[in-house]
Amino acid sequence: MNRNAEYDALLRELEQVPDQLEDTVRRAAAKKEASQRRKRFWGIPVGSLAACFAAFVLLVNLFPPFAQACEDVPVLGALAEAVSWSPSLSTAVENDYVQPIGKSQTINGITATIEYVIVDQKQLNIFFTLNSDEYDNLNAEMPRYEPEQICSTIGSNWNQSPGTLLNYTLDYGEGNVPDSFTITFGVTTYVEPETLQDAPLQDYADEMLDPQEEEDPDILAEFTFTLEFDPQFTAKGEIVPVNRTLDMDGQSLTVTEVEIYPTHVRVNVADEPDNTAWLKGLEFYLENEAGERFEPISNGISANGDPDSPAYVSFRLESPYFADSKHLTLYVTGATWLDKDMERVRVDLVNRTAEKLPEGVTFQSAEKRDGGWFLIFQAEQRRENYYHQIWDMIFYDEAGNQYEIQRRATDPLGDGHFEETLPLAEYQEDVVWLQPCYSRITPEITPITIPIK
Amino acid sequence: MEQMEFIERVETIKSRLYRTALLYLGRESDALEAVDETVYQALRALKKLRQPEFFETWITRILINECHRELRRRSRFSLDGEDALPESAGPDVYDTLPLKEAIRRLPEDLRQVVILRYFAGYTLSETASALDIPQGTVVTRQRRALRLLRLELGEEEFHES
Numbered sequence: 001m002n003r004n005a006e007y008d009a010l011l012r013e014l015e016q017v018p019d020q021l022e023d024t025v026r027r028a029a030a031k032k033e034a035s036q037r038r039k040r041f042w043g044i045p046v047g048s049l050a051a052c053f054a055a056f057v058l059l060v061n062l063f064p065p066f067a068q069a070c071e072d073v074p075v076l077g078a079l080a081e082a083v084s085w086s087p088s089l090s091t092a093v094e095n096d097y098v099q100p101i102g103k104s105q106t107i108n109g110i111t112a113t114i115e116y117v118i119v120d121q122k123q124l125n126i127f128f129t130l131n132s133d134e135y136d137n138l139n140a141e142m143p144r145y146e147p148e149q150i151c152s153t154i155g156s157n158w159n160q161s162p163g164t165l166l167n168y169t170l171d172y173g174e175g176n177v178p179d180s181f182t183i184t185f186g187v188t189t190y191v192e193p194e195t196l197q198d199a200p201l202q203d204y205a206d207e208m209l210d211p212q213e214e215e216d217p218d219i220l221a222e223f224t225f226t227l228e229f230d231p232q233f234t235a236k237g238e239i240v241p242v243n244r245t246l247d248m249d250g251q252s253l254t255v256t257e258v259e260i261y262p263t264h265v266r267v268n269v270a271d272e273p274d275n276t277a278w279l280k281g282l283e284f285y286l287e288n289e290a291g292e293r294f295e296p297i298s299n300g301i302s303a304n305g306d307p308d309s310p311a312y313v314s315f316r317l318e319s320p321y322f323a324d325s326k327h328l329t330l331y332v333t334g335a336t337w338l339d340k341d342m343e344r345v346r347v348d349l350v351n352r353t354a355e356k357l358p359e360g361v362t363f364q365s366a367e368k369r370d371g372g373w374f375l376i377f378q379a380e381q382r383r384e385n386y387y388h389q390i391w392d393m394i395f396y397d398e399a400g401n402q403y404e405i406q407r408r409a410t411d412p413l414g415d416g417h418f419e420e421t422l423p424l425a426e427y428q429e430d431v432v433w434l435q436p437c438y439s440r441i442t443p444e445i446t447p448i449t450i451p452i453k
Numbered sequence: 454m455e456q457m458e459f460i461e462r463v464e465t466i467k468s469r470l471y472r473t474a475l476l477y478l479g480r481e482s483d484a485l486e487a488v489d490e491t492v493y494q495a496l497r498a499l500k501k502l503r504q505p506e507f508f509e510t511w512i513t514r515i516l517i518n519e520c521h522r523e524l525r526r527r528s529r530f531s532l533d534g535e536d537a538l539p540e541s542a543g544p545d546v547y548d549t550l551p552l553k554e555a556i557r558r559l560p561e562d563l564r565q566v567v568i569l570r571y572f573a574g575y576t577l578s579e580t581a582s583a584l585d586i587p588q589g590t591v592v593t594r595q596r597r598a599l600r601l602l603r604l605e606l607g608e609e610e611f612h613e614s
Contacts (some may be wrong), residue, residue, distance in 0.1 A: 003603045006552040007571075014472045014572060020485055021471055025460050028493035367526065 011361070052064050068338050079116055079127060082165040085299045087321040088263050089125065095322045097262055099230050107221035109134050110187055115165065120228050120261040121237035124170040126227070131162045135189045138162050141219070143185040150175050154300065171301055180228040186219035208407055208423035209371030232356060236321075237261045244450050248335055249442050251275045258330065258452050261267035264297060265317040266304075267330065278311035280438045281336030286317055286452070289386040293317045310338055310435075329451040334442040342439040344396065349373055350430045358436040361390055362418065381418045383443065390420045392435035454505045462508050463492055470516050473573040476556055477520035477564075487523060491516040513575070513583040517565060537561060540601065545603050555602055563598035570595050571606060 012288040051244065078448040079098065083089035086154060092098065097118065104113040110132040118125040130138040142155055152168040155163040238260045245254045248257070259266040271279055286294040296302060297316040304314040320328060341425070348367045357363060357377075377390050393405045409421040454462075471493060474484035495502075496514045538546055538558045547555045556564060556572075565584055569575040570591070581588040593602055598607060 003552060004605060005558050005602055007606070010552055011572065014475065017468050018481055018485055021467055021488065023464050024467055024485075024489050024492045027489050027497075028496045031489075031493045031497050 014283055051398070072325060078165050082127060082167065083118075083125075086318075088296075088321075089118055091322045092262050097233070097322070100235055101227065103225055103227075105223055105225070107223065107232050108139065110221045112140075112187065112221075112223040112225075114225050114227065117227065117229065117233075118263065119177055119233045120170045120263050121176050121234060122259070122261050122266075123263040124168075124172075124229070125263070126168045126170070126183070127165050129163055129165055129298060130168070130187055135161075135162060135220075137190055138220075139188045139189060139190065139217075140166055140168075141186040143168060143183045146182040146184070149178070149181060152301070169300065170321035173304065177229060177234045177353070179234065180226065180232065182224060182226045184222060184224040186222045188217035188219060189339070190217065204429060205367065205369060205374040205423070206371055208409065208421065208424045209369060209374060235238060240452055242330075242450065242452060246332065246448050246450070248332070248448070249277070249337060249440075251277055251279070251335075251337065253335075255330070255450055256330075260319065260321060262319055262321040264301075265294065265319050267315045267317065269311075269313055269315070271311060275340075277337035277339045278309055278441070279335060280310070281337045282312075282315045282332065282335075283442075284315065284317070284330060284332045286320060287329050287331060288320055288323055289327045290323075290325070292320070294320045294323075323452075330450040330452050331447040332450065333447045334445060336438045338436060339439045342436055344433045344435055347375075347432050347434055348430070349375070349432060357436055358390065359440040361436075368428070371423075372427045375422040375424065377420045377422065378413070378417050381412055381416055388418060388420075389437045391422055392437055394435060395424065396433040396440070397427075397429050398431050398433070454499055454502060454508065456499075457583040458498065458505070459499060463495075466486050466509055466512065467492070469573040469575070470512065473516060475518055476553070476568045476572055477517075479553070479557060483523060487516060487519045491519050494519070507582070508581065510582040513569070513579075514585075517583070519520070533575070539562070540597065544601050546604050548603065552602065552604075559598055559601065563594050563601070566591055566594040567602070567614055572606075 033271055047238045080090065080093050082094055092428075099117045099119060101117060104111060106112075110130060112128060112130055113127045114126060116127045118127075130140060132138060133349060137160060139160070140155065142153060149172075151170045151172045154171070155167075160166060168183075187338040216273070224342070240258045240260065241258055242255045245252060247253075252275060254270045254272075256268045256270050259268070267282070267284065269279065269282070282296075284296065288294075294317050297318060300316075302316050303312040305311065342356065344359065345354055345356055345358075349368070352366045354363055354364055358379070361377055361379045365374075365380050366376075367374045379388065379390055382388065388410065389408075391408075393408070395403050395405065397403070403424070405422060407423060408426060411419045412419070422434075457566060466497070467488060470488045471484055474487040474491075475481065476488060478484050491512060494515050498515075502508060536559050540560050540563070552557060556567060559567065566580060569580045570577070575583065577588055577591055581591045585592070
């Protein structure tokens with residue numbers, strides 16, 4: 001066959017397009033939607049948690065508050081909408097456990113109004129609105145306080161329409177919510193970056209590896225409010241000593257005390273030095289005499305870590321505060337452990353092998369790009385609608401130098417598994433030491449019953 | 454550009470995108486994946502396209518970037534990443550290869566022109582804007598490519614401008 005005959009044959013061959021080409025737009029739209037969901041997730045823990053001290057808190061599923069403010073809702077209607085992600089805060093609102101503030105200021109055409117607070121001894125939730133005719137979205141930056149507050153702050157720094165009820169959550173560890181402080185925060189707006197039409201487009205992996213941070217937005221206005229909290233609210237809280245030791249998976253744990261606040265419950269535990277594993281997670285719930293269950297916090301701070309070890313030492317539950325319970329029983333149904341010899345795992349990126357991986361985790365891919373290594377792992381989805389984390393955000397090279405992961409993503413795959421994407425930005429070594437967040441899970445056990453009161 | 458218009462214009466150009474990708478990458482599944490990724494990238498970046506009349510040019514450029522990325526990935530992992538043959542190798546070396554293979558082994562500047570012009574159905578001016586090169590350069594490159602491939606295609610292909 002001469003070249004021209006070959007050319008004609010090739011043209012005919014190219015006329016045959018696969019049927020799957022039909023759905024290319026639908027697949028692109030689905031991927032875009034999934035990517036936006038993913039983007040929303042991975043941006044949140046880094047951008048919205050300001051720890052005023054080394055706060056070892058575990059955040060789960062932080063969804064932006066979607067509040068629909070409309071005229072015909074009752075006074076607290078918008079607030080009820082805004083807290084619908086939290087059973088404890090919803091119950092607080094239903095029980096009028098809300099302190100109205102109603103302080104307002106207008107600067108540069110933007111009006112900030114502190115509407116309400118929901119506060120107890122350990123947690124303060126500040127609800128506020130930002131309004132302006134000039135912008136289609138407004139954000140509140142992370143606040144600062146006078147005097148300085150030793151707390152973790154979670155903000156809702158999303159591009160919300162003016163008028164949306166936003167909130168800051170201040171979570172106190174050792175200390176308590178004070179009677180009063182001054183809060184200062186800047187307000188910004190998100191503007192789509194101007195990009196040249198033919199600027200090189202990045203694909204997903206390159207974008208995840210890109211270490212360049214977005215430029216800080218301009219502060220359009222800065223607001224300062226002095227807030228005073230009603231002592232009848234800030235005094236609320238009860239500590240119940242428990243001191244009950246339980247054995248699970250060959251490890252020994254003591255539930256030392258349970259702290260009950262209107263906004264949440266803390267279950268504090270201590271482990272034994274002889275244990276061969278660190279406690280990384282607890283499966284548990286509270287139940288009262290009426291059979292009413294109070295589940296672990298599924299949205300917000302779910303646990304506090306020990307600054308001196310990889311273990312978590314305080315776990316959160318929704319609050320039974322308003323349920324008027326005479327008796328409360330804690331049921332422990334399982335745990336997540338990190339074996340002490342699994343604190344760091346050597347991963348050979350070039351050969352895509354790991355000396356050991358946490359239980360149920362598979363190493364899917366490792367791709368070296370100009371911007372660093374792009375890793376994908378897969379593991380079993382153990383709980384519905386839960387974003388598991390396989391690896392810690394800190395990793396090391398062979399020489400022991402420490403690096404930090406700026407972004408990660410978790411994708412449920414819909415088949416009972418999820419994928420964790422780990423971009424090691426600017427990392428070009430062939431070997432990495434990763435820190436698992438867990439190494440094994442307790443198989444289902446008969447619930448361990450601990451009477452609380 | 455509204456999403457409806459985006460859909461219509463992708464529908465019109467997707468077969469050309471597929472043919473381009475298939476010649477670049479050689480495998481149907483890879484070509485399909487490259488088109489999918491291209492449509493996704495275009496949909497995501499749609500707001501950045503300020504002149505909708507350049508949509509076809511723009512999405513073709515995204516596709517070519519995507520094909521290059523895949524080829525780079527293959528060469529990095531030594532997955533049948535055949536290197537291009539230098540132009541100095543001459544037509545005799547290309548003669549030993551089937552046409553499809555010979556196209557894939559052309560130097561990149563010639564390969565992209567030949568794929569767009571003679572297989573994906575782009576006009577001279579569309580090819581020039583998709584590759585961001587002058588039309589005269591397209592003409593020179595297509596001549597050089599056809600010579601290496603020993604393809605004699607209609608003269609009219611050379612006089613369009």
